[in-house]
Amino acid sequence: ARPGNRFWALLAETGLTPRRLAPAEDALLPGLGLGLTDLAQGVAGQDADIPPGAYAPARLAALVAQIAPRALAFTSLTAARLALGCPRLGAGRLGTDPRFGATLLWALPSPSGLARSHFSADPWHALAAWKRSLA
Template identity: 60%
Template sequence: MLPDLLAPGLDVIFCGTAPGRMSAARGHYYANPGNRFWALLEAHAITPRRLSPAEDHLMPGLGLGLTDLAEKGVAGQDAEIPPGAWRPERLRAHLEHLRPGAVAFTSLTAARLALGRRVVAGRGDALAGPLSAGPLSDVAVFVLPSPSGLARRHFRDAPWAELGAWLALRREERR
């Protein structure tokens, strides 16, 4: 399955639910041609150019990480993932150890499962549920509409733009 692409001190860790079958088969995040993840990163200046899925390994060098909420070895559409495969505690360990500026869930489902509550797209107030205890209060939370082609009719661009604006400000403050 897909390895986590993470490093200490990242600006943002993107967390999906689980790789789709095509991503798992190709060995790269968001590899389905119908998925708009890479286009959205470029459109909102989260990355300096449009990366291809095969370039996902470049993300940590750009201050961005990739992981999934499901245990490793699990792939498919969310409805196909066994309920016992979700591992919010693994994400929590990543956040505690790596101390990113933000976690950005790439679907409402990923956020709901990780935070243990109903969510809406946009910047959240704080981590909650299994992720809330301990020293994570300074990690910003973004809940992004899924870039998957399957979710196209429910898609809203504004939360992605909000993340891009937050990241631009963070990068400017560090200059």
Template identity: 50%
Template sequence: MNRPAEHILPDLLRPGLALVFCGTAAGERSAREGAYYAHPGNLFWRALHEAGITPRRFTPAEYPDLLELGIGLTDLAKRHSGNDADLPRDAFNVPAMMAKIERFQPRLLAFTSKAAARAALGRPIEAYGPQPERIGTTRVFALPSPSGQARRHWDIEPWRVLARQARLD
């Protein structure tokens, strides 16, 4: 729980990606399994498919296969895992995440929660969807959290908007 370590989950990044998803931190289940969004209550993998971002529903263990679709993954806390409220105050390394995005320049960066977007952008997020900031040439998007703990805020529609944006690029 909240253990400092080498990267809990490796970044899935390379130049030329259409879309990168960025969360806050790996949950305990994801850290144990070594796979992004691994908790069965997390809607991430279902949302990717239902929104039309992926052609089928992937399993958490298949996350490396997203690169073939032009999709990458990262998070703000690379050395800590757990619920956001339980993370140390310095768990999020925003400068490192920004540097990765500036280096790899995906077309879109989608934060998988308002909390992640707020932490990275340094301001409250008023609405889901496109945000006014750019990181280099990368456009920024905020999504409802797929976490089971955020179920009352769940809405697939911003994920569908993201899918349309990603296809237009």
């Protein structure tokens, strides 16, 4: 993530991680009940820079079927909309989708600095509250 991206700060701010982790500490996430993957593997950058053909929702659905997480959170509304085929999808708790089994889906606003003008951390906090309620 670029310096203006709030991803790691949001994980700590919401309590999903006990402190702000550095990107190099991502191996600690599974021990906290979190995991990371990309909907578009092999490419990086802003949503507008990623070719539509790079998104692989079927690969993600297969990974979710294999791991069976309780929840899957997209950290980009664009990625969630592409993966779920819902162009007007809003942020927050989405429910389930047959392609992802019983996994609860969440769409979170992008923490990218480019999205800051219309960013809300509320869905991130809602996800964290839901995760805490499982304990």
